[in-house]
Amino acid sequence: MTGFVFLRVRAHRLLVTAALLAVLLTTAVLATLAAFSGSVGDAGLRHALQTRDAAAASLIIKAESPEADRAEAVQVRSGARQSFDGLPVTLREFHRSGPYALPRGLQPPAAREGEPDLTTFALADRSRVRLSKGAWPSAGQGDVIGVAVPEVAATQLKLLPGPRVLTLADRLGGPAVRIRVTGVYRPVDRNDPYWQLDELGGRGVHRDSFLTYGPMLTDAAAFGSGRITHGGVSWLATADFTTLGADRIDSLRTAAKNSQKLVAARPGLESGVTTRTSLPDVLGSLERALLVSRATLLIISLQLVLLAAYTLLLVARLLSTERAGETQVLLARGASRGRLAALSALEALLLALPAAALAPLLAGPLTRLLAGQGLLARIGLRVDTGPTAEVWLVGVVAALACAAAVVAPALTAAVAARGRGRTLPAPLRTGADIALVAVAAVAFWQLDRSTSGGGALSGDREGELGIDPLLVVAPALALLAGTVLTLRLLPPTAKLAERRATAGRGLTVPLAGWQISRRPLRGAGPVLLLVLAVSMGMLAIGQGASWDRSQDDQADFRAGAPVRVLGSGTSRFGQGGVYDGIPGVRAAVPAARTGLGLSGGRQATVLALDTGLAGTELRLRDDLADTDPGKLLRSLSPKKTVPTGVLLPDDTVRLVLDVTLSSAEDGPHAREGTTITLTFEDRFGVPYRLQSDTLAPDGKPHPMTVDLAKAADAPAGRPAGPLALTGVEFDEAGYPDRIAAKRLTIGGMRSVTADGATRGVTVPKDLAWGAKATASVEPDSSRNERGPAITAVGSSPRTPLDVSYHTGRVVFEDQWGPKRTVTVRVTAKRGEPALPAALATDRFLESSGAKTGSVIDIPMPQGPVKVKIVGALRGVPTTGPGAGALEPAATPATDGGALLIDLRAVNRVLATRPDAAFPPTEWWLFTERGAARQVAAALRDRAEIDPTQIQVRDEIAEDLHDDPLGAGPQSALLAVALVAAALAAVGFAVGAVGTLRERSAEFAVLRALGAPRRQLARLLAVEQSLLIGLGLLIGLALGAVLTRAVVPLIVLTGQATQPAPGVLVELPLGRVALLVAGVAAAPVFIVAALAMRRGDTAAAMRVQGGE
Template structure:
């Protein structure tokens, strides 16, 4: 006991003697513990904030619990048992988060009649009624008219019909024309043999707040106005149902719902997983114990998605904090080494007096253990306090409402703090262990000689660590992620890959240590011609003792690399949020699946949207489903997007998607082809068209048709379905009204302008006729003006020449249609158009002639996934089913990514020129209709919120709306993916900068004290004070420049490594589009500026120290 007290006395005396230096050690140990505990505390705080944010984003009704029991018996005993079982299950599995419960029931249907009037069962529109009850409904409604119902006596005689007073919704009563005081008979539809229930309306009510959570979305059930017959919902209470109605009608059934209102404030990160499991177990229990019952709630799925998001967002935090803790431990090694070097003489003296290794290490162990306990206790408190202060900062202000963050100290946090403190203790004991092996002789020698290289450098063990780091770096590059997938498909974090960024940093640092002496010797050789002694003396000192300076340079290197990483990663995340929102939206605004307005040309569609306030340049597009069909047994589905000429002006694009977008789109333009003909012109103000035909099929098997195009490029199809109006020697004249197109119906073209004849065809239908080769002859196509008769007909196409036409062969091409001139020599002309085709009585198709088109295949841009799935290569042609017809397409280019397109196993995209697609994709009448825009890409959205509601106000109905600004706001508002990185980067970089500044100052100050004899001798040799300061300033400047330069060179590849490994979304999928490394040069300059301030302060402090140096005292110290 006496020896232990003596040991404590020695420890206390030594600690007091070196309290200034020991304070820096305490600071490092506390910081290491705080950093380790902050991994838990910070992630828990952000986790709670993120969970709260996630729950706030949901509709509260979707999170509440709703047990629905359909078609359940209403018999009192069965009802009570079911109700009690439901409440019991809810309390057992969710009692901790349920703040209130409620009931709702709707009974079976009754037929309603005036008192004493029998039910007319033959009337399908006879009035119906049913009973509703809500628990405690009187507290949530306002009595508009009438009084509260008088409770009916319990039913004791099943042969005596009950008489019940009820409430009714005032809105429903007004709609049905009833009011207080009216009495009705309700006959149960399933029991015609019992007397009807008598009800009297005594009051009309309205919900206090129909959107109140109490109603659970059921307030609308107070009014039923969607049926063809009158429906009366009568409001009763639970007691009336159980004690009055159900005993009288034991066979009554209904739908019974039990609500449990969730207090989301009670759901936190520590119990969320437990409640997710409980609610899933509750669902299973309800299905097992309650017949025809189910639990409806989104809460378990919301928690599960949140937990998944949490897993992927915490990985970067762990990887970064491991790197920061590594720097903190190195700082401890650096400061502990300086502390032990200062005590080296004392240790050597103890050794010479007989102290053994164990005794010396015991002193340091007791001292370190006391510091460890202090760090374990104080570290989490410091971390919690700093994290709480992040609440009012800009990244968290909106999420925390400007309040301090809520931080909960947990056992895990203290465990991590203990781990950090133990690692710090090891870092403290290691230099003491090395120094305890030196005798007095060795100590005296070390004063006159530079320190030797460590063992791991002398025997090249550092190269082993470099190899390990390189291997993990290679593994991380190959896998591309810190996440691994096990045999069962579960995702987990690989611990070795988590430390790979820290090992990569260590690898580069070791390489630098190996090269630093070489760099010094090269610099000394290059500057040997300088006349002054200041720089040469500084270089000579560093060349002679490179290990001494490499310690400090290594600290600066690590700090600067983290600073560069922080500068790059924050900027990269900001850019990624913007790019992800822009990529999903495709443009500042994108409206997909437009249903109203419809059938507009691209130009008219663009003009329509550009005329709206707040919307900029518009680019119309058409999106449709297509398929690659090399054979009948194989197909690959894809989406085809037709884009206009100005698409590149509005769409979001990066060249890493697939090259230069304008160049890609230029490949879609058709080649120069001036031979494409114009069609026959239907004069303006025409009212009807007629055509002479002679067809070798019955009239029911084939009907002539015509397709015309208006000035906007819209197609209109007409079928001559009426009987022929004239016959001439086997020729039939069919006439069709231009105001009544067959497709689109009820939407005729503008007849005040000219129309162009695009095709003349025969619509061939199934008919019991022998298959074979069929011939049809088409003669003059005539137009009839408004108000004209047969004599006013104008021939617009005599078919004397067929040079501008080509055949229509049907959707599959099996018709093998040919068109030739047939010599007819009648009064209408010499020639007519003869159409020959194979007739199949089992198929429906269209054959005929159309305006000649370019023989070139449809050029498309294909996603890489499509090329991989089909085996098609750029430049190849392939069959493509577009708009119910098969075209030949050619791959004119490819892309990896395209705005709004997310590659997947079966998700493929093709892009075509919209005008070319409109021409090629509508080649077969009756089969391939006209292609019109159904999507608009907007170049800017300003001053308006692009939402479905706003579009509805503008008369636009669309399936999807994408607003880039809204998507970016939503993406960057999630604390798990946005604010968390702001805080952790600030904390980590602040800690590293503080450690670096403190380590640099302490190291420089102690080194100056150690070299006081050296500088005193230099002064006696003629060196001035300015020259001494110049030597020290040059050394410090060289150290800072070398450390900062190496750290900058390391920080950028470290950032790219981390960015590549952490490029995962919140659900674990790859970030689309990929992250692009960015650098915030403002942050870089701030790092440099802070280090410059540290340098200036250190040199100023050293200058003051040397100015007070007493030569005689330093020289006498050197003689000891």
């Protein structure tokens, strides 16, 4: 029987070769995808843990007691290793001292009145630092301790290696320490996880309440000598993840969660040691990303299986048709159907075995090829490509499945029907295709509404995410359903074409039309193959391009601006002007945010932005609103008004006011002093209250100085000038027993610049003040008490403020009674503030029940502020679960959406309330083109800004694009598109050759009737071109529809959530054109080659007529 099998194979070697090629291609690609998924997953996991998430994946062990301080490194290492589930560990130590004060002489004169600058000593791992000047400190310098200082401290404090000795005071009361600078150092890599052990993060300087420099590195002898107050020791343990695979995630996570217990179980570490690691969270996050990656590859694989199965069925059907006569003869000679099936099965095994053996071996090199292209190559991902058991299993199963696909038509072969061919195959006539469409619709609907996970992932009862088979197969089902529906469209389309075609004189077009319309099944095979290949290819291209675009969109949405600063160590007053002087910054936009609680436990975000500035800079995607989102944003800006108050020159560092307070006698328990507070408004309309001096009511003018520079924490900070003085408030505590006339005047204002130059401040002629006096305790009219009141308030160019008032009358009980303070608040008059407008997200409207036109209350200092919703957006950048970790409600379940309001408009409302302001908490910096990184670098060098508080849009985009678990599947998409084109070529070639063979007799007859060879070639070309054209057109249409419907549902973030903003489907026309050309190229070439063949008419006639 084997010999007979080989004879049969030889007789139909073309078709069998095509089948072998299809089986090998399919099996190799599926095995490669399996290998790729596993190896890229593992490599991506390791890459993330060793690079992007290295800091979070490390373990910090801190000794909090003297016993723990003395613990042996070997015990710490052992505990750390157990915490990393036995992975090899590198341990680095960091000893730190308590805080020491630097000599005042090192501070600038202006800063010497404030707090001293601080520093600490440290013993650091020398491999993490590099000496840039001088030498490392060594022991044996008497009572003077040698230190190496960080570069930034050396620059700012002008410290160089030399004989100069400095005395540092111990802030904890210990003895002073004398030091000498021996060297200057800098960290090898400031981003090294090691610097988590340093409170300054390796930056060398940090500003918050104090300005701290350091650490000053010294030697072990100095630490051990007892001269330095010991602050504690900490260790950084980093694991070697090079052997880690996805199968160890669970055990590693469990070990990391138990790190405290495991480390504390080591001898010497039983008490006073704390551990800290974010590894469990990182692993959880990576696990979700792995799931997304695998689901994506699975979706792609299933589509490929569909195409491959169809190609194989087509080849097998043609083989079966060619053997129809042979089968009839065998049946007539007594062969049973089972025997025939066995023959076919044996043949199929001959195809499957080489594929099963070769495919897993090819998977390695092909995986390397895939991983060596594009994004993965740029990331520098190293993948293991040896065939695993999973790859072999996939190879064998795929090969056997392909064999089954080849055998299937033989098992169902029936005698070829005589008479008219049916236009639709049996399953379609019974409506199986409609049923398939229904199933696909259900699966698609499930995919669309999947809420517990995202896309093709779904959560089980315990909330564990997993790959949902129905959701994964949904795109393939949709593809299949769309393709099968084509079969229903073919006959009527062909009939239409036939009617038009047969009216003419010639033979070529009518015969081609008759072929297609009267033998649709014959033509349907290649057409459906092309439809599948083009649709699949478009889905792959669309998915890849959309994913790419989505990463950029997500980066835009998360960052909001090219650079965003989320916090600073300077005072709020001093943050606004900092960015003016930074090269590359085109506009600095202030922003503030607060939360708004909604029903059902949801929390909305209120983001206040200076929309007047942001309106021209912030780019909102067009689909974020039904109308122009930029226009909507600009509609939030309040109308420009005339500036109120007294405008100061922009270079004012101190304001000097000549203030006179006069008061009539008002009793023995009158005042305890009058404190003056001034309100300044910066150019963004944000009010800041700065307290000035306490004034004595002696009726004499006193020059009161407001140090704006100091309030702004200059030189680090700088207010956003020009400033305007918009309010004067003075508080008087006491118990006046009579109504006593008081008067406060500001006789003159002078602006002092940084170089000491003084000039007068111009007071506007139309300056008008409003004043109000309030008491902290309500007057008791039954005791004839009276509250304070303003009697007159005025202004003139020479006397900017003149307010007359009294503080009322109150009965003094005793000093233990409630303290009575009278506050006189004088504010520059301004018009009634307009009702601020707001834009709400759809989510907010749905969560709050509000709609466009609604007026709602926003919680603000000193009471809620009403805003009116004037429009809706689909999303507000930097808000929502997909925009980062800033939100209080960072999960889809608790997300109540967002409101976008104008910061200036809100502060105008708050300006009417005492001590109320909504200052900016973050700054959105819009930069010149290409300057974002330069700006970020300049900001990261600033002492008062924590580098982790700086978000750079391009860095976010790079992280998203370079995520190997996200980028991995995208590399496979191109390969899949190529394989689809290849399978289509194989299937089409087989179909075309089969057509030619089947019609060789017909062509011989036509030659005998006088048809020239070129006419027959044209006939074949027209026929096949119609099929190719039909297949490509339908494929394009179906591909476009499917891509737009499916891609937004299956492109997820690495955390298995829908990206924010939503995915915008991209179908690059260039790539689609290449796909179509690629898919069409082989069939067109094949048709041309077949058309050029010169058949032997005489031989065909001999076969026709016999001898």
